[in-house]
Amino acid sequence: MPHERDAAPARDQSMTTPTLRDLQPGRLVYIPADAALTSPRPLALIISEATPSKSAPTDVWLNGQVLRPDGSNPLRYNTATVLALLDKLTIAPPGLxxxxxxxxxxxxxxxxxxxxxxxxxxxxxxxxxxxxxxxxxxxxxxxxxxxxxxxxxxxxxxxxxxxxxxxxxxxxxxxxxxxxxxxxxxxxxxxxxxxxxxxxxxxxxx
Structure with a gap:
C-alpha cells in the first residue's frame, strides 16, 4: 500500500529490529546515532553487505549506499562501512x-x-x-x-x-x-x- 506525501516517514511504518538473517543486500536499514559505533550521526543504508563482528556478537559491519536519516535519497552517491549495534537498528519491510x-x-x-x-x-x-x-x-x-x-x-x-x-x-x-x-x-x-x-x-x- 502506498504511503502518501503527508503520511509519516517510511521508517515509522512496519519497522522492525532485524536479525543478521534479515540484513540482506538491497534492504533499507536505519542506524540511529547511538547505534553507529563508527559514525556520530544517524543515517540510513541500502545494504550491499553485512557481516557480524568477530570481536562482539552484538555488533555488525554494514556496507552500503548512504541515504539521508529518513531514508530518502541524498544529492550524491556515497558508500560507507559502519560498525553498528544490531539490537538498535531498524529495518524497512522487504517489499518497500x-x-x-x-x-x-x-x-x-x-x-x-x-x-x-x-x-x-x-x-x-x-x-x-x-x-x-x-x-x-x-x-x-x-x-x-x-x-x-x-x-x-x-x-x-x-x-x-x-x-x-x-x-x-x-x-x-x-x-x-x-x-x-x-x-x-x-x-x-x-x-x-x-x-x-x-x-x-x-x-x-x-
Missing amino acids: RQCVATACPNSYDTIAMYAGEPIHPGWRMLQRGILGGTNLCPHHAPTVVTPDGTFHHAPTAMERDTGTITCTCGALLYPRMASKTTPVVRAACVLAYGTHIHDMTPQRTP
Missing part, C-alpha cells in the same frame, strides 16, 4: 519501494500490494531501458510521462565509461562517483536521475 526523486518520502509496499491491498493511482515504473524498475510516485510521475504517454524526462542513453545519462529533455546527467569506479555503478546513475526529476518537478500540491 520508494520514489526515485531525491528527498521524496513516498513509498509503497509491494508485498501488501500482491496480498490484495490497492495501490494508489498514479504510481509509475520505468519498465525498460537503462534505469528500468525505477519507481515514480503520483507527485513525480507526471514530470516524466504525461497521461497520453509522452515522455518529457526519461533516460534514453547512458555512456558506458562515465555513466553520463541523456534525458529526453536533452539534459546530460552526471552521476557522482569515485574517479576510478569501474564499472559504472547503477545506484549512482539512479541518484543522478532522481535529482533531475526533483529539480524538474513543478512546486505543485501533491
Whole structure:
C-alpha cells in the first residue's frame, strides 16, 4: 500500500529490529546515532553487505549506499562501512519501494500490494531501458510521462565509461562517483536521475 506525501516517514511504518538473517543486500536499514559505533550521526543504508563482528556478537559491519536519516535519497552517491549495534537498528519491510526523486518520502509496499491491498493511482515504473524498475510516485510521475504517454524526462542513453545519462529533455546527467569506479555503478546513475526529476518537478500540491 502506498504511503502518501503527508503520511509519516517510511521508517515509522512496519519497522522492525532485524536479525543478521534479515540484513540482506538491497534492504533499507536505519542506524540511529547511538547505534553507529563508527559514525556520530544517524543515517540510513541500502545494504550491499553485512557481516557480524568477530570481536562482539552484538555488533555488525554494514556496507552500503548512504541515504539521508529518513531514508530518502541524498544529492550524491556515497558508500560507507559502519560498525553498528544490531539490537538498535531498524529495518524497512522487504517489499518497500520508494520514489526515485531525491528527498521524496513516498513509498509503497509491494508485498501488501500482491496480498490484495490497492495501490494508489498514479504510481509509475520505468519498465525498460537503462534505469528500468525505477519507481515514480503520483507527485513525480507526471514530470516524466504525461497521461497520453509522452515522455518529457526519461533516460534514453547512458555512456558506458562515465555513466553520463541523456534525458529526453536533452539534459546530460552526471552521476557522482569515485574517479576510478569501474564499472559504472547503477545506484549512482539512479541518484543522478532522481535529482533531475526533483529539480524538474513543478512546486505543485501533491
